[in-house]
Amino acid sequence: MTAKRILALSGGVGGAKLCQGLAQVLPAGKLQVLVNTADDFQHHGLHISPDIDTLLYTLAGLNDTKRGWGLAGESWAVLNALKTLDAETWFQLGDKDLATHLWRSGQLASGATLSELTATLASRLGIAAGIHPMCDNPVRTIVHSPQGDLPFQYYFVKYACKPVVTGFSFEGIEQSSLNREVSDLLAGDGLSAIVLCPSNPFVSLAPILQVANCWHRLRDANVPVLAVSPIIGGQAIKGPAAKMMAELGLPVSAVGVAKHYQQHYPKLVDQWVVDTKDGNLAADIEQLGITTTTTNTVMKNADDRKRLAQFVLDRV
């Protein structure tokens, strides 16, 4: 165990699971998470930050593990009332969850930054880890498809990932500045390793890595960069990563993911962790010059999360 800090890059549910394990295994405050905000959006006048909230709720132990997203013990009075108004209800807003969106939207309107507000929420929820939005300016994922361009949440929730994807763009990425605390962490010598969580390579980690082209700084930080494959046995545990790879003409496998990173972010990843199921692929990844280890990467329960977290930490 190191006294230095671990920086994890995470999207929503899958990444949050590993972060929860890391937070439990590491001493308080050692985990710093840089979170995707490119699927943030405005809905019913509110600012919504799905991945930030997934991290907050999961690390606070407030997430609904059965449903797989949102808050446990949630109620739906507002959503039901929206239905009676014929208002848009494709994005499921729970009552408790809405309180987060309301508070944050009001504070943003008063001039606070998403980073400040996330830190305040994390503190109120008793979270010891640092949760950092990748940037404070709006970056928005646009999914390109033969039907046209779709804002991410329309693709992801409204159209349930059904449209074929032909590519992605991240509006506002050129004007983005990396989260200040993470930027300071990268500039100092307090970092011991960087972990790419098993999040979607195209819509969760790509925007983070491309904020101010920070992947160059991550690569040059002189600490191990370890990635956990989001693809297991040719499938994603959750979400459209595998479907996207197929539609983009990439091999749907842990090797395909590793090659994708090596092509777009050369020499960023030092180590891949792939699932035991994909042990036969380790040699192919090693051929890219990347150390590859195998373990059970499926996180069904708290023990799984802690065990995978410890496995990761033992390697960096």
Add this chain to the structure above:
Amino acid sequence: MTAKRILALSGGVGGAKLCQGLAQVLPAGKLQVLVNTADDFQHHGLHISPDIDTLLYTLAGLNDTKRGWGLAGESWAVLNALKTLDAETWFQLGDKDLATHLWRSGQLASGATLSELTATLASRLGIAAGIHPMCDNPVRTIVHSPQGDLPFQYYFVKYACKPVVTGFSFEGIEQSSLNREVSDLLAGDGLSAIVLCPSNPFVSLAPILQVANCWHRLRDANVPVLAVSPIIGGQAIKGPAAKMMAELGLPVSAVGVAKHYQQHYPKLVDQWVVDTKDGNLAADIEQLGITTTTTNTVMKNADDRKRLAQFVLDRV
């Protein structure tokens, strides 16, 4: 009964009661209500239009008559969740009510006008009367007090009308344009009478009358202008009208109100309706050159509202 239209000017609860009576007594669509929007405000990132919503909920029969405001059968899951976040909860946002604010805020952000959205909501709620925001641009009541200037909802709700008032201003009133439908109504010959509901003279009806100085147009519309006194026996049924009059050094009576209107909006009001309790004051108001009649103006139930509405209509 006339085939022409009645234009009522209304603030919140008191005005809405008379409008409900008028809507029940008049043929469908004959009632047009011009509603105060100067106590609209932004809260938790949402646009909130308290008087518009009071009119909508009351005319739709959805209002909570016991509590006196908001929706019947309301629940408070979001407000309770906001409390756990240490967020501001002095403005009571019910779950069902929130659906209205969410839908409207989203639509406003998409470029719709408050007038359009109010018409849509009224239609969805099955309201035959026309409900018209006084204007679509933001006008905001500021309450002046020895402690400083207070946005209206801070004075009204957060500080429970406790600060002494020394005056009022309506930010944005100079740039305001009267609601288009009401402007058209005043320009044509389809109007049979104008009714000033028993709403607060200073913070409910004053902003409406001062939008684009429309009280001149109301006065010159060549139809009777009848006002129902908001002060009964030296008191307001609800709200701070009597307290405000005392603090502003005005006589707290139906005569005081009539004189206030005559001073600020000379020759606007043709007829005052005062409560039977104030029958002894009728002569003093008549001395201002204004026809004055008395009836029971307290509206405790549906029969009261219809009876007062019919009394008003019989006089115009």
